[in-house]
Amino acid sequence: MDSALKVNQGVPQPPEINPRAREIIKKKPGKSLAVPVYLEGIRKGDVSLLAQSITLIESTLEEDRKKARELVSACLPLSGNSVRIGITGVPGVGKSTFIEAFGTHITSTGHKLAVLAIDPSSERTKGSILGDKTRMETLANNPRAFIRPSPSGGTLGGVARKTRETIFLCEAAGFDTIFIETVGVGQSETAVHSMTDFFLLLMLAGAGDGLQGIKRGIMEMSDLLVINKADGDNIEKALQARALYQGALQLFPPPLSGWKPLALTASSIEGKGMKTILEAVEQYMRLVKENGYFKSRRAEQAVYWMRESIDDHLLSRFYDNPEIKGKLSELERKVREGKTDSFSAASELLKHL
Numbered sequence: 001m002d003s004a005l006k007v008n009q010g011v012p013q014p015p016e017i018n019p020r021a022r023e024i025i026k027k028k029p030g031k032s033l034a035v036p037v038y039l040e041g042i043r044k045g046d047v048s049l050l051a052q053s054i055t056l057i058e059s060t061l062e063e064d065r066k067k068a069r070e071l072v073s074a075c076l077p078l079s080g081n082s083v084r085i086g087i088t089g090v091p092g093v094g095k096s097t098f099i100e101a102f103g104t105h106i107t108s109t110g111h112k113l114a115v116l117a118i119d120p121s122s123e124r125t126k127g128s129i130l131g132d133k134t135r136m137e138t139l140a141n142n143p144r145a146f147i148r149p150s151p152s153g154g155t156l157g158g159v160a161r162k163t164r165e166t167i168f169l170c171e172a173a174g175f176d177t178i179f180i181e182t183v184g185v186g187q188s189e190t191a192v193h194s195m196t197d198f199f200l201l202l203m204l205a206g207a208g209d210g211l212q213g214i215k216r217g218i219m220e221m222s223d224l225l226v227i228n229k230a231d232g233d234n235i236e237k238a239l240q241a242r243a244l245y246q247g248a249l250q251l252f253p254p255p256l257s258g259w260k261p262l263a264l265t266a267s268s269i270e271g272k273g274m275k276t277i278l279e280a281v282e283q284y285m286r287l288v289k290e291n292g293y294f295k296s297r298r299a300e301q302a303v304y305w306m307r308e309s310i311d312d313h314l315l316s317r318f319y320d321n322p323e324i325k326g327k328l329s330e331l332e333r334k335v336r337e338g339k340t341d342s343f344s345a346a347s348e349l350l351k352h353l
Contacts, residue, residue: 032056032063035070042075042173047146050173054148057162057169072165078172080298082114083285086192088182088218089202094228095181097268098202100136105274106177107144114170115139115147116163117181146175164195164305193221194304197294198281200224205234205241220252223261224280230265230273238265257293259284323352 033049038056041049057068089095096117103113115136139145148166167178182192193199201222219225225245230238246263255261262280266273288294318324331345 032059032067035067035074038067038071039074042169043078045174047173050146050169051148053169054150054162054166057165058150068162068165072168075168075172079168080171082167082171082176082178083198083281084167084178084180084196085281086180086182086196086199087202088192088200089228090204093202093204094268095202096136098226098228098266099179099181100139101266101268101271102274102277103136103139103145103179104142105271106278107139107142109278111144111177112175113139113142113145113177113179114173114175115145115179115181116166116170117147117149117179118163146170146173167195190217190221194301197288197297198223198284200226200277202226202228203241203245204229205237219249220255222249223255223257223259223284224277225249225261225263226273226277227263227265228268231267231270235265257284257288257297258291259287318349318353321352324349327352 033052038049038053042053053071056064057072059065059068087095087099099115099117103115106113117136136147140147148170150163150166163180167180170178180192180196199221201218201224203225205227227238227241227245242263242265249261249263252261264273264276264280266277285294288297319328327349331340331348334340335342335345
């Protein structure tokens with residue numbers, strides 16, 4: 001008698017997206033991979049290993065820091081071949097929407113784009129939402145784009161502590177355009193300017209006195225000022241704002257690059273103005289490479305970040321010093337209780353460095 005039970009053939013195992021997936025999954029929790037594994041993945045453009053590499057360089061563990069230094073050194077010869085664009089603007093200006101629209105246009109022209117989005121860290125919990133992939137859903141699913149949200153960690157200008165090293169890794173992975181999105185506008189946006197080739201400032205039309213929050217220094221740093229949300233009933237206001245800002249830009253001292261900063265309008269929702277903005281970036285890059293400014297600026301940036309690395313290393317050594325650890329809590333208590341002043345306490349601690 002035939003059985004009612006019928007055994008079907010199993011479904012064939014689909015190919016793995018990442019050939020190294022099993023190796024990565026099997027690694028011990030809390031243990032990073034070997035540097036050659038990361039390097040090989042980066043050179044092949046493996047975004048999974050690229051993401052893990054960035055996590056490695058953001059780690060504060062001493063073992064990871066050593067590997068991170070080796071990895072960055074290995075990636076340096078493969079880096080430097082991208083256009084680094086800093087993007088900032090007042091809160092609510094539509095940075096994420098603009099980046100998605102502009103990024104989509106850039107990838108459609110054949111470029112590979114990495115977006116390093118800096119999320120503000122909470123002063124209370126020290127945590128970050130890291131929701132840029134949610135806000136840039138279309139770009140996040142673009143095979144020619146890579147989005148990496150990172151917590152600011154309370155660092156200057158909302159720039160993640162290891163953003164510069166992350167740039168090197170992305171360039172080594174074959175991304176020829178890098179966006180660095182900052183938390184918002186403030187005097188410390190100079191940190192972004194110090195690691196980019198092109199600085200783009202997003203503005204709103206009709207913001208009135210709210211624009212007084214924009215410091216003159218930031219406008220002077222800008223290579224391109226874009227009036228965003230130039231659509232619907234706001235088009236006329238955007239055009240008026242563009243004319244006003246273009247006039248204001250002419251009053252600033254000419255930049256060393258020889259470039260004349262522009263003011264343009266754009267609609268991120270409708271995708272208008274993206275082609276013109278990209279043309280402006282390309283025109284700028286041609287100019288600075290021809291007159292030698294690009295090379296000299298990259299060299300100055302390297303020196304600047306050497307000094308920043310020294311500061312970072314000295315700060316870590318200071319707080320890791322056993323004598324400092326032993327006296328820090330005691331002196332903090334005395335400062336709180338008013339038994340000593342902040343400067344005397346700091347001088348006492350610095351004696352042990």
